[in-house]
Amino acid sequence: LWSGGLKLPHEHQFAEFIEGLGTGQLVGRQVLASPCHGEIQVGVRDQHGLLEVEIVRARNLLQKALYKMPPAPYVKVYLLDGKTCVEKQRTRTTRRTLDPLIQQILIFKENYREKVLQISVWGDYGKLDRKVFMGVCQIHLEELHLNSSAQVLDWYKLFSANSLMNNYTIVQQSPKGKTSITTNDLHSALKNNSRS
Template sequence: MLPAPYVKVYLVKNRKMVAKCKTHPARRTLDPLFQQVLQFQENFKGCQLHVTVWGDKKSFMGVVQIVLDDVDLSSTVMGWYKLFNECSLINLPNAKGGGGPGGSGHPGSHH
């Protein structure tokens, strides 16, 4: 059976989680399209987005780290990013009550 994936997005600064959001699950697919707005009220200068994709029963599907200073956020940003596997999870920020995302410094994930 195909998973119903969802995405957890963490705003991270200096290896500390500043804020987090998550999407609603997509339909059962291996090629999800999340057309949902996730907003952070916090200042994103000097921050990274750690994006993790999860399937049913909290099964890890992939992770990406996006350096926000490298992205022009003055308009809508759409793009494809490569997801990395669980062994890429290093330097985990402290995320109380649910673990934290990680990143290997590699750009990439599709959201």
């Protein structure tokens, strides 16, 4: 089981087989058979005890074959504490492109120590279609050695939902209680969403 705060030795071995992973990027073994879905440039720093995440840009995103026009991408960012999403934010939707310039800073108020940042890119193809999943990456924040004097800026490879760590559950807080989503549920939801 993946505990969220610890990177197991065998997970580190998989990361060594993939060139160009960003600083602190976590990948599961499925990434070895998963094509890259593009890259996202992210800057992270500790701003007076708060986590400052700058979503700079993405490049080489993949377009769905069914569509003639590229989507209008946006980014969702989750702060994960083991199995729990403690805070989430999203960027504004950009213009239609596969290489969006986003340049948006998101401030997370929850304690980020020993946590994982999960960043997913979504595409809006228009009013009649649902939003389409375009790729995801995870960053182990402890490996960034954050401080307020310098931003850690790097490119992170985006992969399919299958690249996420196996056998963990994300619990999201909602006004009506907790909702538990396993990785299998997440994979199914993302596949179904991408077919529409």
